[in-house]
Amino acid sequence: MSFKAFLEQTPPDTTVTIIDFIAVNQGSQYLETPDLLLHCESEQCAGSRMFKCRDSFYIHTEWTEKFLTYVCRNCGTRLYRFALLYQINSLPIGTAMKFGQIPSFGPHTPSGLIRLIETDRELFLQGRRAENRGMGIGAFAYYRRVVENQRNQIIAKIAKVAKTLGSTPEIDQVFTAAINETLFTKSVEMVESFIPQALLINGENPLKLLHSALSKGLHNPEMTDAHCLRLAQSIRVVLTELADRSAAALKEDRELQQALNTLKAVPRGSLLIPHAIDTSSS
Numbered sequence: 001m002s003f004k005a006f007l008e009q010t011p012p013d014t015t016v017t018i019i020d021f022i023a024v025n026q027g028s029q030y031l032e033t034p035d036l037l038l039h040c041e042s043e044q045c046a047g048s049r050m051f052k053c054r055d056s057f058y059i060h061t062e063w064t065e066k067f068l069t070y071v072c073r074n075c076g077t078r079l080y081r082f083a084l085l086y087q088i089n090s091l092p093i094g095t096a097m098k099f100g101q102i103p104s105f106g107p108h109t110p111s112g113l114i115r116l117i118e119t120d121r122e123l124f125l126q127g128r129r130a131e132n133r134g135m136g137i138g139a140f141a142y143y144r145r146v147v148e149n150q151r152n153q154i155i156a157k158i159a160k161v162a163k164t165l166g167s168t169p170e171i172d173q174v175f176t177a178a179i180n181e182t183l184f185t186k187s188v189e190m191v192e193s194f195i196p197q198a199l200l201i202n203g204e205n206p207l208k209l210l211h212s213a214l215s216k217g218l219h220n221p222e223m224t225d226a227h228c229l230r231l232a233q234s235i236r237v238v239l240t241e242l243a244d245r246s247a248a249a250l251k252e253d254r255e256l257q258q259a260l261n262t263l264k265a266v267p268r269g270s271l272l273i274p275h276a277i278d279t280s281s282s
Contacts, residue, residue, distance in 0.1 A: 004034040006096060007068075007082060011105045011132050015097040022059070022092035031057035036070055036080070039108040044075040051080055063087045106132040112243040116157060120146045127232065136229025137218060143235045144214050152179045154207070154242070155187060161249045162196050184211060198249045199242065206242045210235060 001010075003018050010016055023032045033053035040049040051070035063085055070080040080103065086096040098105075106128055117124050127142025147154070159167075159175035171194050181187040188207045195205050213231050216223060 002034075003032050003096075004036060006098070007034075008036050008038065010098055011134075012098050012100055013133065015095060017089075018086075018094045018096050020092055021086075021088060021094035021096075031059060033057050033068065035073070038070070038072075038080055040072045040075060040078045041103075041108075042072065042075045042078050045072060045078070049074045059088055060086070061088050104129050104132070110240060110243065112247045113240050116154065116239070116243040116246070117146055117150045118153060120149050123149070128236070131229065131232050131236065134229060136225040136227070136232060137223070139232035140223075140228035140235075141218065143232050143239075147210055147214055147235065147239070148184065151184055151187065154210075155179050155191060157242075157246050158191065158195060158199060158207070161199060161246050162194060164250055165196050165198065167194070184214075196249065199245050201238065201241050201245075206238055209238050213238075 001016055001018065002020050006016050006018055021031055023030055033055070035053075036051045037048055038051050040047065040051075050073045052073050053068055053070050055066075055068050057066065057068070064087065066084045066086060068082045068084065070082070072078045081101060082098060083100040084096055084098055086094055088094045104125065109125070109128060114121055114124075123142055124146045127139045127146065130136075130138035130142060155175060155178050159172065159179075162175065163172055174194060175191055178187040178190040181190065188205075188211045192205055192208065195207065199206060201209065213235050218228070
């Protein structure tokens with residue numbers, strides 16, 4: 001693959017043949033350091049931006065360690081660091097292994113999801129790293145711990161959305177009771193009928209989906225590493241979708257309320273509708 005694709009798309013501990021390691025300029029040979037499209041977490045960017053390499057890169061025919069630092073071209077504040085092991089084979093081809101990077105390899109984790117799981121952020125990111133490296137049992141175990149630890153927080157978020165969208169005091173009490181319930185299964189059953197439509201994922205209750213994925217123990221023979229990896233990926237996707245839908249519902253209600261408050265503050269009679277102009281002859 002290309003060096004750009006290697007840096008952007010390859011997880012750590014993977015050895016790859018690079019087809020464009022060497023560039024030639026006016027007879028001089030040098031190692032390419034292409035610009036990369038990566039996620040920038042700065043407030044100014046908060047999205048995909050181009051990053052440029054600020055390090056030089058030299059030709060070596062023997063295995064050599066190298067640290068590359070990339071900086072965001074837009075804000076100039078966010079960095080990516082790659083730890084590489086490489087050698088040049090025959091121009092322009094080389095072999096490289098990425099044995100680490102900061103921030104960790106993998107798709108960006110939305111800030112809304114991080115806020116949903118709060119204190120278990122590091123456990124979730126450990127699971128994300130395990131998932132990125134294809135370690136299914138490890139990823140599943142981490143995500144399971146996160147959901148179990150944050151069960152009350154997740155139900156509280158759903159309750160907040162339900163209240164915002166117009167739940168009754170009786171429904172609010174059901175959510176409070178579910179939060180105080182010690183058994184995950186029972187808490188899911190208690191609130192099943194009161195999940196707001198805005199939070200359903202393809203018509204499915206997200207709490208029930210999560211509980212179903214977590215219900216099988218790792219000692220079960222069918223919980224192979226590959227199966228655990230699929231479950232882990234599903235848990236992450238559902239958690240992310242739940243966080244996104246919750247944030248969207250709360251935002252829409254907040255914007256609507258602000259609009260209503262603005263219109264209510266306008267004094268009566270200040271919004272005048274112009275009278276039709278009489279164009280008939282006098």
